Amino acid sequence: MSILDDIYDGRYSVEHPAGGVSKEVLEQDTTFWEKVKGLLGEEAVEQQQARTCDISYAEEQNAFREGFRLGTLLMLELL
Numbered sequence: 001m002s003i004l005d006d007i008y009d010g011r012y013s014v015e016h017p018a019g020g021v022s023k024e025v026l027e028q029d030t031t032f033w034e035k036v037k038g039l040l041g042e043e044a045v046e047q048q049q050a051r052t053c054d055i056s057y058a059e060e061q062n063a064f065r066e067g068f069r070l071g072t073l074l075m076l077e078l079l
Helices: 003-008 023-040 042-077
Strands: none
16 A cells, blocks of 8 residues: 555554643643633633634644645656
């Protein structure tokens, strides 16, 4: 099988390295959401975090598509 077959069939995956977010920033984020949870409730916080994840996913998917297009155009330039 080729890598293209693996991508098409959904068998290709890559472990993503951990982001460059410091432990301090992550702790501040957790503290913030705990305070918000106390004010708005757990359900509201979970809904907002789900929306944030959806937005992040869409942005990362778009960045991947643009990077893939750029890579393809660079390869075609060699032909």
